[in-house]
Amino acid sequence: MVRAWRANLREERLSELPGHALVGVVNMPTHTVSPVRAIARRVLFALLALVAVVFVVYLERDGYRDVNGDGLSLLDCFYYATVTLSTTGYGDITPVSETARLVNTVLITPLRVLFLIVLIGTTLEVLTERSRQAFRIQNWRRTVRDHVVVIGFGTKGRSAVNALLAEEDSDPSQVVVVDTDRAALDAASARGLITVHGSATRSDVLRVAGVQRARAVVVAPNRDDTAVLVTLSARELAPKARILVSVREAENVHLLKQSGAxxxxxxxxxxxxxxxxxxxxxxxVDMVEDLLTPETGLAIAERPVEPSEEGGSPRHLSDIVLGLVRNGILYRVDAPEADSLEPGDRLLYVKKVSAGEETVS
Known part of the structure; x- marks a missing residue:
């Protein structure tokens, strides 16, 4: 009893956590930079800061005192800039005039800070990226609407995502993948999808994925009992969302229908x-596979009935019509209800898709 209470407490707290606490649970896709380019960029910044200090010191070289008493050469300026930016500071070259000291205070000190940031850039970059992720997560949770949540990124989940992304105007950031497998989530994140790490049987993980504001939930786990639990939780959180479930055995279909699928x-x-x-x-089988692959060849698409087609028969259209949807009910093309097209009907038809063209639905 106590364990159940603690588990429920953890679930309730998870969805209420701020963005910085969800870094590692929610992953927003980012554009990565190669290590060589990142190192080259930091070295370039460091050299620019060094050259800037050398230039400023050389212009005001008369305001500096060298222990040798022979003035500052260009090499001395490079030496002073190096030991100053690296905070070594041997003290053999010091600013003595008011102008030189002012320049050190106003210009060289900020450049010293910039140089140190470049030197410890890896640590700071990690912290900055974590803060950026936290901000993006918080903003996403506040604004996400009408997205698609995919439970499970195995073979079925990947195929579902492929079909979603093949649609016109599809946005990878509008697809959220929930899984417990880090490797699967990394693969999803590499495709630009938002990922949530956790078990979808927990209602709080579904809340973090924004199921309560999703337009559709695709449930594709590896086990049928998991599919039933996820469907129950998703339907409770999202009464109006369309829930689509994949199961292995037909005997579990009625359970999922009763659960809200x-x-x-x-x-x-x-x-x-x-x-x-x-x-x-x-x-x-080859033809069925072609119809189910929307990228090229033939594909099953959906479109509204045009005004010029109203009152006619779908069998007389130039498109190969398979059925029509009226008031949310699907009728085959040979059904009596499909003899005459009405305003608001939608047609399911076979469309030829060339390479680079996408299916419109």
């Missing part, structure tokens, strides 16, 4: 049907 895909039976068809008509 809008659509359930039985992966094992679908694969089995295609294998059975392939034994007799393998080209049919």
């Amino acid at each position: 809008d659509q359930v895909v039985v992966s094992s039976e679908t694969a089995g049907r295609l294998l059975g068809i392939a034994t007799r008509t393998p080209r049919v």
Whole structure:
């Protein structure tokens, strides 16, 4: 009982944590810079700061005193700039005039700070990146709306994301992947997706992913019992979101429907049907695969009925129409309800997609 209470307390606190506390749980995609370029950039900044100090000191060399008493040469200026910026400060060359001391206070001291920042840039960069991530996470959690949450980034989850990103106007930042596998999340982040590390069976992890404001939730875990638990939690948090679930066994479909799933895909039976068809008509399987791959070839698309098409039959259109959607209900093209097109209907049709063109839905 005490353990359950503590677990619930941790869940409640997770979704209320500020952005800096969620760094490592939520990952916002970033543009990485190669190590060679990063090092070269820091060296360049350090050299620029060094040259700037040398130039300023050389212009005011009469205001400095050298222990040798022979004045400052250009080499002495480089020496002074180096020991000053590195905070070594041997004291053999010192500013004595008011102008030189003013320049040291106003200009050389800030350059010294900049030089030190360059020297310890790796540590500061980590801290800066963490702060930047915290700010972006906080801003994202405040503004995210109508996104798609994908639970599980295995084979099914990756395929679902591929189909989502193949759509026109698709934005990778509008797809959030939830998984417990760090390697899978790294792969998703490399594609520009936002990732959340944690178990989707926890309601608080789903809150962090913004499920309560999502337009759709794709549930694609490796276990059917996990799919049921995730669906129950997602439906409780997002009553209006469309929840799409993949399961292995058909006997679990009714459980998912009762749990709140809008659509359930039985992966094992679908694969089995295609294998059975392939034994007799393998080209049919190739055609189905082509239709389900939206990048090239043929694809199943959806579009609204145009005003000029209203009142006509979908069978007489130039497009190959498979069915129509009316008031949220799908009718096959040979159904009596599909004899005449009405305003507001949407057509499911076969579209030819060339390389570089995307399916419009």
